[in-house]
Amino acid sequence: MKTVLYKNQICIVGAGPAGCATALFLAKAGVACLLVDKARFPRDKICGDGLSGWSVAMLNRLAPELKEALAAAPAALPSWGARFVAPNRQVLDVPFVDRHLPQAQPPGYVAPRLWFDNFLMEQCKQHPLIEVAEGVALVKWERVSADCVRLQDEKGLVEVEAKLAVFANGAHSQQAKALGGIHAEKRHYVAGIRAYYEGVQGLHPDGHIELHFLKEFLPGYFWIFPLPDGRANVGAGMRSDMVAKKKVNLRKSMLELIAQDPQLRERFRHARRLDEVKGFGLPLGSKKRGVSGDNFMLAGDAASLIDPFTGEGIGNALASGELAAQWAQKALEAQNYTAAFLKGYDTAIYNRLWKELRLSKTLQDLLNYPWLFSMVVNKATANETLRQTISCMLTDMDVRQQLKKPSFYLKVLFG
Numbered sequence: 001m002k003t004v005l006y007k008n009q010i011c012i013v014g015a016g017p018a019g020c021a022t023a024l025f026l027a028k029a030g031v032a033c034l035l036v037d038k039a040r041f042p043r044d045k046i047c048g049d050g051l052s053g054w055s056v057a058m059l060n061r062l063a064p065e066l067k068e069a070l071a072a073a074p075a076a077l078p079s080w081g082a083r084f085v086a087p088n089r090q091v092l093d094v095p096f097v098d099r100h101l102p103q104a105q106p107p108g109y110v111a112p113r114l115w116f117d118n119f120l121m122e123q124c125k126q127h128p129l130i131e132v133a134e135g136v137a138l139v140k141w142e143r144v145s146a147d148c149v150r151l152q153d154e155k156g157l158v159e160v161e162a163k164l165a166v167f168a169n170g171a172h173s174q175q176a177k178a179l180g181g182i183h184a185e186k187r188h189y190v191a192g193i194r195a196y197y198e199g200v201q202g203l204h205p206d207g208h209i210e211l212h213f214l215k216e217f218l219p220g221y222f223w224i225f226p227l228p229d230g231r232a233n234v235g236a237g238m239r240s241d242m243v244a245k246k247k248v249n250l251r252k253s254m255l256e257l258i259a260q261d262p263q264l265r266e267r268f269r270h271a272r273r274l275d276e277v278k279g280f281g282l283p284l285g286s287k288k289r290g291v292s293g294d295n296f297m298l299a300g301d302a303a304s305l306i307d308p309f310t311g312e313g314i315g316n317a318l319a320s321g322e323l324a325a326q327w328a329q330k331a332l333e334a335q336n337y338t339a340a341f342l343k344g345y346d347t348a349i350y351n352r353l354w355k356e357l358r359l360s361k362t363l364q365d366l367l368n369y370p371w372l373f374s375m376v377v378n379k380a381t382a383n384e385t386l387r388q389t390i391s392c393m394l395t396d397m398d399v400r401q402q403l404k405k406p407s408f409y410l411k412v413l414f415g
């Protein structure tokens with residue numbers, strides 16, 4: 001069979017949020033690229049489907065019309081806040097925004113990735129500067145010269161020649177390992193599982209996402225994220241070193257919890273599971289990595305950028321896509337694709353994300369003290385001011401810094 005050859009200055013491998021954002025930000029700047037994915041869209045991605053305020057803000061940055069289209073989409077359920085369940089089972093509902101205020105906009109959404117990723121991919125397909133190739137897994141890499149890399153599928157049936165490659169091919173990216181030297185480290189990796197349900201009782205009327213910090217899953221949590229039409233994304237995630245140490249079978253633990261826990265059993269009594277429980281890895285951004293090299297950059301999960309406390313990765317994937325687009329453009333202008341030049345991308349990534357990632361790592365460490373977490377939640381259920389402080393903390397980085405200070409806990413304890 002004849003080899004299909006693509007030639008483009010930039011090749012983006014992977015069309016999840018990171019890859020699509022890279023392509024769309026490049027196109028916005030008037031730069032052409034090739035976007036390749038091994039799947040044909042629409043395709044699913046195992047995920048909690050939560051689109052945080054950060055993800056929505058990034059969409060808005062890409063194009064305000066995208067944020068509006070998300071708000072109008074029947075597939076996306078607005079989420080006005082979060083419900084925390086502490087290790088001692090105390091429940092705390094924290095609205096992020098008062099939805100009854102005039103012009104109030106939902107801070108986040110829950111939307112199935114089958115829909116959301118296809119929504120982004122459609123924007124790429126419609127753009128004249130983005131050439132899309134689906135059903136092509138690019139696994140081979142060769143640096144031909146200072147301004148040429150050759151990528152191929154397994155059988156050599158498809159070949160791509162580009163000046164620069166952006167690997168946005170997710171948590172299992174072969175190139176993140178082989179070229180970036182990023183290997184999954186259990187302390188910086190989470191094992192996650194997810195299933196869809198319908199008919200779960202007791203979901204919050206304002207679509208609050210539920211995070212249950214139960215001892216079975218610490219450091220990590222069990223979640224119920226409400227979706228449109230009475231469905232919910234139900235899952236659990238736990239740091240991989242603890243999964244190994246405690247010999248946890250996540251799937252079994254989650255199904256047992258749903259069937260046996262006195263509160264959850266009632267809520268799931270009439271619920272129906274709609275698919276298999278499926279698992280996937282979450283590479284955390286709790287450690288800095290090298291995310292570029294000669295003629296390539298890594299973006300999204302391939303660059304290990306997931307928030308270590310919340311497990312959110314979509315917002316950072318979109319943000320890394322913006323920075324990868326900026327640095328691809330700079331490299332084209334300078335005609336310089338060397339590792340030394342592209343180091344600027346690493347700096348830009350961590351300038352933008354490290355403060356938040358480091359803070360989330362501190363919060364993840366807090367989960368080693370479940371009693372402290374329970375105490376804060378106990379106090380907050382009875383104290384409106386503390387509830388508002390926590391609401392601000394979850395949406396405002398500067399206020400969140402308070403959580404690092406021992407004085408905050410003393411105030412909570414004696415305030």
Ligand SMILES: Cc1cc2nc3c(=O)[nH]c(=O)nc-3n(C[C@H](O)[C@H](O)[C@H](O)COP(=O)(O)OP(=O)(O)OC[C@H]3O[C@@H](n4cnc5c(N)ncnc54)[C@H](O)[C@@H]3O)c2cc1C
Pocket residue numbers: 013014015016017018019036037038039045046047048049050051052055136137138139168169170171173192193194235237279280281282299300301302306311312313314315317
């Ligand atoms: C159980 C679980 C729950 C999660 N919940 C949330 C949540 O609620 N909110 C949140 O923000 N984040 C969540 N995350 C994290 C989030 O899913 C990821 O951070 C996000 O998908 C990263 O986007 P990406 O574009 O980097 O990678 P992906 O979305 O993984 O996209 C990678 C793409 O690359 C393609 N690809 C792979 N290899 C090749 C190849 N060789 N050639 C061509 N194409 C290739 C794949 O087909 C895929 O389309 C969760 C993750 C898990 C596992």
